[in-house]
Amino acid sequence: MICKRCSRCGKRIQTGSKCNCSQKRYKEYDKDKINSKEKKFYSSDQWNKIKDKAKELYEYIDIYSYYVSNKLEYGQTVHHIVPIKREWEKRFALDNLIYLTESNHRVIHNRMENGEYNEVINELNELVARFKKEFDIEE
Structure with missing residues (x-):
C-alpha cells in the first residue's frame, strides 16, 4: 500500500483517498457560522x-x-x-x-x-x- 501525508493534518493516508479531517473541519467551521445568513451565503x-x-x-x-x-x-x-x-x-x-x-x-x-x-x-x-x-x- 502506497501512502501519503494529508496536507491539512499530517495524518498518513492511502494514496488516492481523501482524509476525513476535512469533513471534521467543515463541521467545526460550520459551528462557528451560527448566523443563517452566512450559511446561506457560503452555499450560494x-x-x-x-x-x-x-x-x-x-x-x-x-x-x-x-x-x-x-x-x-x-x-x-x-x-x-x-x-x-x-x-x-x-x-x-x-x-x-x-x-x-x-x-x-x-x-x-x-x-x-x-x-x-x-x-x-x-x-x-x-x-x-x-x-x-x-x-x-x-x-
Whole structure:
C-alpha cells in the first residue's frame, strides 16, 4: 500500500483517498457560522462563482506563502481579508479575497484573534497589491 501525508493534518493516508479531517473541519467551521445568513451565503452560487474568480486571479497559488515564506504553494481556501461578520457588504468584493493554504488560513485567523487584526488586514492588502503590480493584473 502506497501512502501519503494529508496536507491539512499530517495524518498518513492511502494514496488516492481523501482524509476525513476535512469533513471534521467543515463541521467545526460550520459551528462557528451560527448566523443563517452566512450559511446561506457560503452555499450560494454567487459565492462559488466569486470564489472561482479569486482562485484564477491568484493563479491558484497562496500569495501569503509566496511572499512571506518564499514558497510556491497551491491554495486551498478562499479567505475574506476583512471578515464578512464585520463588513457584510464586502462579501463579494474580489479585492477582499485571497487564496490561502489551509495552514496559512489557520495562521491568519489565529493572528487576527490574538490582537493582530489590523496588522493582518494591512499585510494581506499589501500582498494583494504587490501581487497585482508584480504580475500586471487588472480586475
